[in-house]
Amino acid sequence: MELKDVDLNLLVVFDNLLRQGTVSGAAKTLNLSQPAVSNALARLRTLFGDPLFVRSSKGMLPTPLAEELAEPVAYALESLQTALSHKVSFDPLRSVRAFRIAMTDIGEVHFIPPLMGALGDRAPGVTVTTVRNTAVDLAAEMSQGKIDLAVGHLPELGTTFFQRRLFRQRYVCLFRPGHAMDKKTVSMRDFEAAEHIVVTAAGTGHARVDEILAQHGVQRKIRLRVPHFVALADIIATTDLVATVTLTFAERCARYFGLRYVKHPFALPEIQINLFWHARYHRDPANQWLRDQFVGLFSD
Known part of the structure; x- marks a missing residue:
């Protein structure tokens, strides 16, 4: 039978x-x-x-x-x-859930310290693993529940994903104290005369900055290209190189490394940072809870 x-x-x-x-x-x-x-x-x-x-x-x-x-x-x-x-529920105080979140290294700098501080009080047994969105098939991994959330500028995630805007960021010029650009305002002439460091981090919106500057004929003397942001502040602090970065990152570099920043002389469009999740997990209580943490901590 x-x-x-x-x-x-x-x-x-x-x-x-x-x-x-x-x-x-x-x-x-x-x-x-x-x-x-x-x-x-x-x-x-x-x-x-x-x-x-x-x-x-x-x-x-x-x-x-x-x-x-x-x-x-x-x-x-x-x-x-x-x-x-049985109604599926999620109790953060008792949960030992292991979440996986896709983000860039600059995303880790911005999101992870406040997030882990909040989880220490709200979900002491919960753990978090960050994943580079370029290191995996992000859409497939999220559809299978292997990655819970993705955060950043990710226009490649399509119609099967929900998204929530967290904030928008403008770009500034970042440099060491005493640099020739260390003044209230800088001109395009100042910008083009400086030597630059460029971060070529895949999966971020920063590559778009390079495209826009090139399209408008902005000339930069690029002395150094690096694949990530992890050493950027150290390099800028000890050289005359200038970087185009988001305001949030520049503020952190100013706070912890004593660096300076100024409004960008070129009218670059703001970058929008969104939170993404797959439609399959839209009503999942654990996923909803983690999304609420991001919105509460980082949404403008």
């Missing part, structure tokens, strides 16, 4: 006949007519090739096969009912 051949309603009738011991009792419990229960019993007998219940002065007595089936059928029905009735 295959499971696909079994009508689940028949097993419900079987379980109630065992519990009630009479057709009338089972009918009352199930809110069915007695003929309907009798018909279901007839189908069960045909299905199992066994009487299952025999009449006696004490009601319907189960046959040995019915007694053998009683426990596994009751367990299966109870498990199914529990699953159907």
Whole structure:
């Protein structure tokens, strides 16, 4: 016998006949007519090739096969009912969930310290792993639940993803104190006369900056290209190189490295930083909770 051949309603009738011991009792419990229960019993007998219940002065007595089936059928029905009735929830104070979030290294600088500080109080057992969005097939990994959220400038994530804007960022020029550009305003002539460091980080919106400057004929003396932001502040602090970076990153560099920044002389468009999640997990309580943390901590 295959499971696909079994009508689940028949097993419900079987379980109630065992519990009630009479057709009338089972009918009352199930809110069915007695003929309907009798018909279901007839189908069960045909299905199992066994009487299952025999009449006696004490009601319907189960046959040995019915007694053998009683426990596994009751367990299966109870498990199914529990699953159907259970509302999935997420308790951050008790959870040991391991979240994976896709972001860039500059994203780690901005998001991770405040996020981990908040999780220490709100979800002490939760852990976080960051993933580079260029190191994986991001859309596929998120659709399979292997990555919970992605944050950044990610126009490649399509219609199967929800997104929420966190904030917009303008660009500034970053340099060491005492640099020739260390003044209230800088001109395009100042900008083009300086020597530059460029971050060629894949999967960020910063590559677009280079394209825009090139399209408008802005000439830069690029002395150094690096693939990430991790050493940028150290390099700028010890050289005369200038970097075009977001205001948030520049503010952090000024705070921790003593660097200076000034409004960019070229009218670069602002970059929008969004939070992304796959449609499959839109109503997942754990995913919703983590999204709420990002919105609460970082949304403007």
